[in-house]
Structure formats: structure tokens, C-alpha cells
Amino acid sequence: MERQKNGRRPQGPRSEATDEGPRGGTATGYQTLASIWFQGDSELIERMLAFYPRRPPQIILDATVNAGRFWRGSQRKVIGLDIDGRHRPAIIGDHTRMPFQDHCFDVVVYDPPHIPNQGRDRRKDFNRRFGLMLKANARRGYNFSHLYPPFVTEAYRVLRPEGLLLCKVADYVHGHRFQWAHVEVLRAATAVGFTACDCIVKVRRGPIMSPRWKRAHHARRHHCYWIVFRKSKKCE
Template sequence: MSEVALGPPRPKRVQGGSATADVVLSAHGGGNAELFPQILALHVPEGAVVADVTYGQGVFWQRVPPGRYRLLASDLATGTDCRALPHADGAIDALVLDPPYMEGLLRPKAGTRGGQGSHAGLRTYYAAGGGGEAPGGGRWHQAVLDLYLDAGREARRVLRDHGILIVKCQDEVSANRQELTHVQIVTGLAELGFYARDLFVLVRPNRPGVARLLRQVHARKNHSYFLVFQKVPSGQPVSRYRTRDLPPRAPGLADGG
């Protein structure tokens, strides 16, 4: 039997990285201002042009270090509708969307309209689409979904390829029907060409109160979601897309103005 010449032994594979428990988790207890900077740090590179198109009182940004991103803040109070943005095609690196996410916030009649607390301002701006009818012409929960998806279409226009879309939402019960809003948004945005890159669950620290409860039918919602999407370039199937870093800006690319 002839001998087979063997080459030098292959070096052992060495795993990179280090053991740590200091990682960003998918579920958090607390408020938006605590979680939002962690989402940005994980998914949006420093120096990125970020359009927050439902800025409101700027709660999300309270703990984001100034100057880390180029922030373009707008909402209906500043004359900008998230469904008709003034930015050029492909000019934005990341976009933040947090419209009113309960159907009670969009009811055209003030007497039946909800929205106390942190969403009172956005309720005022977006109630009945600002012009006597619900966004997209839908009613009840459909008006909420129409608003998200119409804004998603506009986000796709202004985001550059592989750009990041951060969406805040909450499930709800509307007209005695369980509406899993976060699932509907993920499905709807996939059809528009967005890959669902990440999901965060935010649990409120206090127990919600209920007035005039006769009989509980559904679990009371005490959590909301931050959904992180990535714009899939045209012609590529969302089903085959994989998470990737946002590529460097091409020379001469518009900067979000």
C-alpha cells in the first residue's frame, strides 16, 4: 500500500467574541425613552440621517446623545404628514414612525374619541385624517392600519436601499374583535418590500386601570411593540433577504433635505 503524503495540520478554529450578559434584549419593562436609544444603537449607525416623521413631543429622543444622528423631526403640527414627506427619493437612512395606534384616537366625533396622556397631541394632529374622514377612508381599526401602511409606502420611497424603518405599535380590541396590529403591520409591510429585521416588546411598569368593568372578555393590553424593518431593494424577494448592515452612502447621495 502506498503512503499518502499529508500536509501540515489545519489550525484549530478559534471562536471570536467574548462571553457577556451585556446584550440588548427583546423584552423590556419601562418607557420609550429608555428603550429607543438601545434600538438605535443596535440597528442605526452613528451619523445616519434619521427622519422621525411623527416626532410629537420628542419623547423617544430624550436619552439619545445629541449629535449622534442627523435628526429630521416633523409631524402634522409642523405641517408635514407622514404620508406625504418633503424628502427626496432614497434620501433617508432611517425613519421612525409612531402614529396613533388605537382606533379610538381616530374617531371623527370628538365625543367618542380617545387619547389621553402621551398620545393626546398626536390624536389632535391625526384624528379623522385632519380633514373630516379617517385616513384611507377606513373605519375603526382599519383606519389605524390604513395610516400605518400609507405611511409605510411613503417611507419606502424616501428610504435608501437597505434603510431602516422603526415602527411603534400596539395590538387592540376593536368592536369586540381581537386585532393583532403588529402581525398585520409585519404582513402589510412585507408586501410593500420590507424585511422584518427585529421586534421589541415594551411592558408598561404600572398596571392599567379600567373604568366600569362589567365582565372581562380579553386580556388587558399592557405591552406595545417596536418593530424594525429593512428596505429590500426593488426586484429582490423579501423572503430571501437577510439582515445586513446599512452600506456607506454613495458619493453625491442626497442627505435628506
């Protein structure tokens, strides 16, 4: 065995697997997706659609399409569903009672409202972007968790076997309570048969603030979650 002058054995070339592959090249057979995401939702969705499906998705449903900001510039075939006709979705309908046949989508995307009954900011259209027109009362715990069970039941029905459900969920504080939205979504989805496969933490910019707030009792939410479910008994 050869030794260098300092007595150490010479080391051969080594390869480190990264997102870009060995030594910055293109990885073959092993691609990764970061669990913390700092860019926009549309870029992340595109990465997830390339990473998680067992085969390239042919038809995608955005069940809460709103103004369609997730798909700006996308060439994918996406059907947008929204209960608010002002957004001009492809189909006006309720995501808890979808007007679709069984097993007709490869992927369902869900971005539920998560800021109930907040104050208005005239500089921003929070009403349309964040579902402020919906009311969450004391009987419902000041949250939207009552929407999750009927939605995931419908999502399970319209998805094909091995199909994916991609949910964007944000925890928040409201009514002097911490609202564990991502936990409620997990419970609802797994109860109807989905398998929870992955979770990506997306860092959010500029969370909503109010000049009426005088004292903080909770850490400020600077992130939300993208939870990946599969209509299958296994993830891989």
C-alpha cells in the first residue's frame, strides 16, 4: 500500500450526492427535494409534480383554484374549481361536493382558507386571497376544520388509485387559541384512507399584521406546510 510522505494513505476520488448530483453534475437515479422551501408556491408545485407521482400526471384538479396563481405560466392540464364565480374558474362548484365522476384525476391540489374573520386591509385583497368572506364561529372553534372531512372524502373519490393530494395548510392563532390546521388535515385525510407521505415547510414572506395587536402571546408564523398524501396503502 502506497503512503504519502506524511504517512497518510492517499485517498481516491469520492462522490457526494447532492441535488445536482455527484460533484455538481446531474444526478442519475437519485433526485432529492428540499424539505424547506423558500421560493414561490408555483415553483414548488412544479417540483412536487415532477418528484412524487409514480407516472407523469395527465390531469390535475385545483379544488380551490381562486385566481389561479399556482398555475401562472404552467403548461399543465389543470381544471380549476372554485365556489366564487368572480374568479372565473373552469367550473363553479363546492369542493365538499365536487361535480366529477369517480377516479378521474391524477392529482388534487387543495389550498383551504386559513384566516377566518380577520380585519380588512384596504391595501390588499385579503377577502379573495385568504377566504375572509367565510365565517368561522365559536361553535366551530373559530377555524375551518369542519371543511376538511367532506373535502378529503371527495378528493379520495375523484382521485385515481395511487393519485396524489397536495395540501397547503397554515397553522394560525385566532380567537385566543392556536389553531392546529395541519394536524386536523392529517387526521381527516388518513381517516378516509389516504397515506401521509411527506411534508414540506414553506417559508412565508410578510405575514399579516394588525396595528390593533398590542402584545404577542405566540411565536409569529413565518411558515406553512405542503402535505403530500397518496391514495394508497404505501408511499413508495
